[in-house]
Amino acid sequence: MKVYIRSAASISAQKTFKQNGFLDEVIEYTGTRLPVIEPDFKAYIDPKLIRRMSHVIKRGVAAASECLKEAEVDMPGAIITGTAFGCMEDTITFLTRIVEGNEEMLPPTAFIQSTHNTVAAQIALMLKCHAYNNTFVHKGVSFEHALLDAIMLLNEQEADNILVGGTEEMVDTSFKVLSRLGLYKRWPVSNLALMHTISAGTIGGEGAAFFLLSDKADPANLAELRALKILFEPENIGQSILALLKEHNIKPEDIDLLITGKNGDTRNDAVYQQVISAIFPEHPIANYKHLCGEYPVANSFGLWLAANILKNASVPEVLLERAAPNLKPKKVLLYNHYQNKYHSLMLLDAV
């Protein structure tokens, strides 16, 4: 069985949504938190509903709708999402009211929309889609587990045209708490200089990216997702990478481009650097988190990027850490880790 990415839609800090070009214009931000460029939600959602929806719901629904539209699919065979924090905005709103109102006179809307499955549920509701619907909430591999579920559904021949997405929203409260936990840099940086500003901490981000997966070959497919491996505290990530390549009869030199989840944090990036030195010492390397920021499902942005790189057979300059002449990747390895606990590997082929 093969797994193809039919379409992909990403709402991010860059002009990624509904664009004809591919990262033609890169947006520079200075700070430690990247915002999201919001699309015109009215094109996707009933204006009466827009007012009540939090950002993560609106973005999720819009990205899912656009993804289906680009694939020319009206009704997906399943809807699967990944998010570590879920609906933060509504969670914080309800929590604040509990504390401030001492548990009295609380309105229910924020609570109703605070459950982690709200995005997947709202997509199903909008489409009147009764099919399989699931939500994974496992930290930095929430999106990858949603993908694994989709791959299994295809393998079981239970469904086709599976809509899979990763969504995360950053609100002021979560940014403050995560800053206190030491995740971000202590001074503002230009995101475009992030990969040259290796120090403690990264920059925060948020976003929504959706994909339509099918096992059917089609000239319109963006890429083939050949393998997905999710690892929890692997003993030796380098060996895990080599094992995955071997399993698919691929040598490291067959990989045209390594895309990493480097984020400008010294300890974080050292993990990638070891893998690069050991396995990909001269390979072309691309990074992406300076464009979207770090968040638990940031790798959904990475997959959007990998799929578009393969479709376009070109790598935007802004991504490249190490270039190569005449680089037209046909085989890409996307490697991300989250706090060196969870690692994910995706092997993608051009179609």
Add this chain to the structure above:
Amino acid sequence: MSSKVYIVGLGVISGIGNNIAEHLASFEREEAGMAEISKLNTIHQGELPVAEVKLSNEELIAFTGLPVNSSRTSLLSSVAAKQALDDAAIPDLDTFRVGFVSANTVGGMDQSEDFFVDFLADNSKGKLRHVHDHECGSITEVVASQLGIHDIVTTISTACSSSANAIFYAARLIKNDIADVVIAGGADSLTKFTLNGFNTLMILDKEFCKPFDENRAGLNLGEGAGYLVLVSDKVMRTLNRKPYGLLSGYNNSNDAFHQTASSPEGTGSYFAMKGALAKAGLQPGDISYINLHGTGTPNNDSAEGTAIKRVFDPFYPPMSSTKSYTGHTLGASGGIEAVFSVLALEHQIIYPNLRFSTPMSEMPFAPVTSFLKDRPVKHVLSNSFGFGGNCTSLIFSVA
């Protein structure tokens, strides 16, 4: 892909007991776990009954060996998951690909709530250790690490169907040859967040709940955890014992009607039950017992009842809602009720639906009202439905 998935371990903790034996005893004595709130610090004490686990955090910490300040969700998860793994007693476990698929809806909210009081007053205040395990995934990670599981570890959150989906997913990991052994289920602890949330929806009964009764007035919240140990054919052959049963059918369908309310036709529940029967290759008449979702809210029970009528009419199997004992344990309910469903197969018993007196109008059936022993229980259907229209049905069968 056609390989069977066997159940070889069970673990449960809830308002009616801290282990399997205590649960069986409470069922037979027809003793519900609901009482006045005694552990959760809330203004609703004395006003809303809930089914709290009888052990305090301190007792659970001592019992599990988890660190002080652990989320109560982790503590409950640890107790039940460890029980299930011990019950399975799989020799040479580390030679297999072992997974832990756990579900919850609140994560470490019980601790985050405390943090938030100080944080709101001053954003530089609030002890950070109280938010360390805020994420749902943290709860799973804490317990997976304690159990020494590394191969496949993940968390599902689909509101009140969460842990039914965890069991479903675990079975598929085995069938797709990704895992050999999976501990699957879920946990949720009572929090101010959920208690107040359900209270704003005005679906909490101020008395003990009366699922499937014409005069039902809402649900009672509960807390707990429930896990199954699922194994592949290959692992089963190495075990010198009989399995409790099989997970023979499952389906996940969406009601796609409303964020919180169920459709009057019970569309999602109907598809879930029909789909699970088809997957198991069974007819409605083959089902020996239905463990209802049966929350006790007017909306759920009428939608679920309508869906049951559509699937089973005119022959109804015995059915009951064990939430009349445990309250609604939210993200844990699918796991806890999966354990009860498997125990029904193992002991050939059917649980009563406590406090039932008047059948719902227009429903030509009524739940079981007394503890039944020596019943031929071959196939049990377990329903779990949640916010967001997430409907999952599982079928457990004798091996």
